[in-house]
Amino acid sequence: MKSRNIALYPGTFDPITNGHFDIIERAKNLFDEVIVAVAESKDKTPMFPLEQRIKMVEIAVKDIKGVRVAGFDNLTIDLAHEHDARVLIRGLRAVSDFEYELQLGYLNNSLDENIETVYLMPKLKHAFISSSIVRNLLKFNGKTEHLLPKEVQQIIGSLR
Template identity: 35%
Template sequence: MKVIYPGSFDPVTYGHLDIIERCSKKFGKVIIAVLNNVSKKGTFTIQERMELLKETTKHLDNVEVDSFSGLLADYAKEKGCTTMIRGLRAVSDYEIEMQMALVNRKLYKDIETLFMVSRSEYVFLSSSLVKEIALYGGDISCFVPREVEYALNNKIKGGI
């Protein structure tokens, strides 16, 4: 079975990677779909996010990194995929994710959204939090892989 794990991944964290690795053990193919949200300026470009994801998932043979713009339902149709994975950290995530799952199903009747609960050590972790800690000179090595830590610190030194 092929699944899509969509997100902004700006930057990818150990929480994201945990979901990706767990998916890679349960499903035949995992497509990491990096959202190109034209209304938001990310810290990393789409290409940089994709490269960081490729680097941090290179040990997983059944993982593909791709990007998309527009509606996720349209992207899933284009990929011939009927299963989407979303990670949940807290009840507040569930409320938002439930709305998105219902909208996606309305747009693409065959799509199913499967929710994966974060491991307890990643429940608090978000890309925004990692960026804020890095911005103020904090140690982010326990939240992101070395490649991501290096790339984010270089972005900050360059004035993001």
Template identity: 40%
Template sequence: MTHSKPIAVYPGSFDPLHLGHVDIARRAAGIFQRVIVAVLANTDKQGLLPFPERVRVIRETFAGSPQVEVASFSGLLVDFMRQSGARVMIRGMRAVSDFEYEFQLALMNRRLWPEVETVFLTPNEEFTYLSSRVIKEIWTLGGDVSSFVPAPVLRALETLPRPAAPGGRAK
């Protein structure tokens, strides 16, 4: 009896997408039939990149990865997963400090949809320190993020005006 590999969803705001996210998505694509990078349209938060631009650069980043698809969603993730035919959710876990939040989220999602399975993947060691929050902070303070984000994200960021750096100089 043959079983086809399941479809997985890798959800997040990806604001901005960084190399740790890319690592997790590409490694998951080697495990699952297909990975859908599901970009949350969070209307409550102002993103670093405008939402349509964020989705565009994420698509550009994964253009050469046929098993990775990029889609946007709003509302409950489990509803998006059902509509996509996915039963597996991928979550990246950098450190033990991520576990409590991720574990609670996995249990809540299973409560909402008992068929969902959450798979935790750790990034390659070189990416364990990356977080979108820290990258945003470095960028807004005038720092260089080129070694943290894929080229399409960097090109999009470079089109944005930066706020004044400490000391009053805008970059």
């Protein structure tokens, strides 16, 4: 019996953006299962609580077969072990992301040399989108409809 090829896509997803969604779709084309792992990230002081971020991601990916969502507050590598994931997905938007993401990849590999990190780029039309940009727009009631999955925009709109 062939083992399932499981990838873990960790992040804060505060909130999930169209760029994240694009990476999830791309990852699902490469792996049997993708687990979107939503980090507690208390040190980042997220705009949205963990439960709300998990709900937003679940709603955004509900129609993608083979994608599930998990919240976590431990080391990414430990979560990968819990779910038998052998690959970590990381998104790269620009050169500025590369150094940080490369360091994370090396760190995770130093903790478990059997875990690989795969870097995926979103489509060019999503390359400028980040959760921090969205959060800044939300603080000032700026337009975010073109940056977020429709269902996520609706949830955020209902919270305002």
